[in-house]
Amino acid sequence: MGIRLWRDREALEAREPSPQPNTDAGQEAQPQPATALRPAAAAPTQESTHREVRHYPLEDWDQLLHGIEACHNCALGDHCTRKVPGKGNREAELMIIGEAPGAQEDRQGLPFVGRAGQLLDRMLKAIDLSSEQVYITNILKCRPPNNRDPSPEEITACQPFLQAQIRLLKPKVILSVGRISAQYLLQQHTALGRLRQQVHRLPGTDIPLIATYHPAYLLRNPRDKGKAWNDLKTLFDHI
Numbered sequence: 001m002g003i004r005l006w007r008d009r010e011a012l013e014a015r016e017p018s019p020q021p022n023t024d025a026g027q028e029a030q031p032q033p034a035t036a037l038r039p040a041a042a043a044p045t046q047e048s049t050h051r052e053v054r055h056y057p058l059e060d061w062d063q064l065l066h067g068i069e070a071c072h073n074c075a076l077g078d079h080c081t082r083k084v085p086g087k088g089n090r091e092a093e094l095m096i097i098g099e100a101p102g103a104q105e106d107r108q109g110l111p112f113v114g115r116a117g118q119l120l121d122r123m124l125k126a127i128d129l130s131s132e133q134v135y136i137t138n139i140l141k142c143r144p145p146n147n148r149d150p151s152p153e154e155i156t157a158c159q160p161f162l163q164a165q166i167r168l169l170k171p172k173v174i175l176s177v178g179r180i181s182a183q184y185l186l187q188q189h190t191a192l193g194r195l196r197q198q199v200h201r202l203p204g205t206d207i208p209l210i211a212t213y214h215p216a217y218l219l220r221n222p223r224d225k226g227k228a229w230n231d232l233k234t235l236f237d238h239i
Contacts, residue, residue, distance in 0.1 A: 051075075053157075058164035061090060067161065068141050074157035076142035082109035086137030086165060094129070094239055095171035096120070097162070098214060099180045100140035100150050111136050116215040120177070123215065123228070127236045135169055137162065139184055149180060166202070173238045174207055178214030185209060196231055199238065210235050 056067030068085045084101040104114040140158050176182040179192040195211040202209045212231035
């Protein structure tokens with residue numbers, strides 16, 4: 001269970017920006033219901049202005065998967081190779097939420113299958129868990145071009161699907177990996193380094209939420225693996 005289990009200095013598939021100073025870091029956002037989480041508004045583009053937004057029934061897992069496959073509420077759905085809904089145990093107590101699919105995920109239709117996913121598997125193994133015991137998904141279900149950050153418009157389009165996954169799974173605890181995931185789920189702009197080292201609650205629920213670094217970031221910054229290990233120990237106490 002030592003850190004050596006996941007020392008991997010291979011090249012990154014994806015990038016995780018280092019936390020940036022934030023003048024509002026001490027401001028705690030007011031809790032909102034999980035079903036009303038909204039990213040910051042974006043100026044409408046010509047394409048988004050004329051794109052018809054469809055609403056899909058999301059009452060069970062079959063409807064959810066059908067809705068994700070059928071969705072073209074943002075341009076990502078027009079150009080991705082495969083949709084990436086999620087993977088794992090639908091009765092899991094631990095839900096892991098990342099940012100967006102990468103190149104290999106786009107090809108296979110599964111989240112966290114590249115080098116970052118291999119490191120995530122080793123991180124879970126360090127606390128005696130396997131990927132088959134958890135449920136893993138991303139905020140976005142389609143890959144942004146060149147692994148760029150998700151736009152507010154894209155997050156808005158995918159928001160109903162993530163909300164449905166949380167509602168259907170009813171996780172005991174959520175592990176948020178990466179800055180964008182943590183800031184979106186907690187509705188804060190606080191740097192990830194300050195969102196770590198504490199147990200949050202998903203707004204509008206009693207679900208504990210723990211934030212940590214994205215495995216892709218750890219591949220690029222192995223010096224922070226010790227900090228991530230501390231986050232995993234906190235997570236272990238809530239499983």
